[in-house]
Amino acid sequence: MNYAGPAEETPARSGLELTPFRGLRYDPDRVGSLAAVTSPPYDVIVRPDGLIELESADPHNIVRLILPQDVTPEARNRQAAETLGRWLSEGVLTTDSEPGLYVYEQRDGDHLQRGVIGALRLSEPSEGVVLPHEDVMPHIVADRADLMRATSANLEPLLLTYRGNGSRVGTAAVIERTAELPPLLATVTEDGIGHRLWAVTDPAELAEIQTDLGHHQALIADGHHRWATYLRLRAEHPSPSPWDFGLVLLVDTARYPLRVRAIHRLLHQLPVPDALAALGDSFRVRRLDAPLPEALKALAVAAGDGNAFLLAGDGAFHLLDRPDPALLARTIPADRPEAWRTLDATVLHATLLDHIWAIPEDSPAHIAYIHDTTATVEKAERDGGTAVLMHPVREEVVRDLARQGVKMPRKSTSFGPKPASGLVLRA
Structure with a gap:
């Protein structure tokens, strides 16, 4: 791109x-x-x-x-x-x-x-x-x-x-x-x-x-x-x-x-049932008994209409979309451009992590940021945590926000292929 x-x-x-x-x-x-x-x-x-x-x-x-x-x-x-x-x-x-x-x-x-x-x-x-x-x-x-x-x-x-x-x-x-x-x-x-x-x-x-x-x-x-x-x-x-x-x-x-590509989140200390129970009626939640590729396709479709996330870790996938507009208005800062306020990463950190799940985003004991989708799901299932799978942000949004001097939430994007480490170093 x-x-x-x-x-x-x-x-x-x-x-x-x-x-x-x-x-x-x-x-x-x-x-x-x-x-x-x-x-x-x-x-x-x-x-x-x-x-x-x-x-x-x-x-x-x-x-x-x-x-x-x-x-x-x-x-x-x-x-x-x-x-x-x-x-x-x-x-x-x-x-x-x-x-x-x-x-x-x-x-x-x-x-x-x-x-x-x-x-x-x-x-x-x-x-x-x-x-x-x-x-x-x-x-x-x-x-x-x-x-x-x-x-x-x-x-x-x-x-x-x-x-x-x-x-x-x-x-x-x-x-x-x-x-x-x-x-x-x-x-x-x-x-x-x-x-x-x-x-x-x-x-x-x-x-x-x-x-x-x-x-x-x-x-x-x-x-x-x-x-x-x-x-x-x-x-x-x-x-x-x-x-x-x-x-x-x-x-x-x-x-x-x-x-x-997207960067996913692994919530170490939050089991999937607890994550879902805390949501209440703040999001629409649909269980998907489907393999990972099909679940990601469903995430892509939902993300085309608004904020959407895929939770995993209990052997199934749970699609979150259609967040409560009133909740978003209460939890997302209003002093940023609309393109920033409507980012999935913004909603994840401001509404889900901070407000609903009360998880500190800078604590390695609570959250990990993982690029590999399959690895994120496997670690969540093995460790009893919750994987939050993200849909990639559009590149035009990255460019436009950067030129406005507005930074996206941390670990919002993964561009590549990345250079391999070890081919050339600088002393």
């Missing part, structure tokens, strides 16, 4: 400033396979099952850096720093010989995505260069900041998008020329997605990319917490410093549209 809007010509001084860096990359001769050492982004991994699987895939899997395991946060971060230092000293991770930007390709069946990885100069939302569209949870920002301080590294790139003009000039031209050359690395991960990476080091091509991107703004598609972490760490270090920049992947959605 094209979701970052029409091409935006901004003065070069206020556009994107992407700089080359010397990437840290795995030595393929020192690991079992490149696929075995990569990972989804830290917030996509379903814990503990997915974490254990990644740790077992290879002793050098990147998950040991992005999600280290120990008894305390301090011990976890110390472990990540020690692991990174050991891998560097052993040559498991090596530093590229010269600075460059990296063309990155992902191919998932018929879906092709290409972009450029580099160190982006950080900017505040008020500057209009990089636009966030979601709120963040302070405890996650603090956790990521502690990890980045300990390792002195950007361990995985954010996903940002911008809108080119659709022609093969500037950055697009460099990407297409580069993709015809032999890659630095190529691998297929367990999810079937093919990954290829190239380094761009020629001064003329670097200048072509930098000049082109200097006329564009970007939207954060994935990585709001890491972006907030970048800004926090920049504020802690006197400028100029390496902390003035952060690792990102920039994708031109005029050429390579992203997919948009």
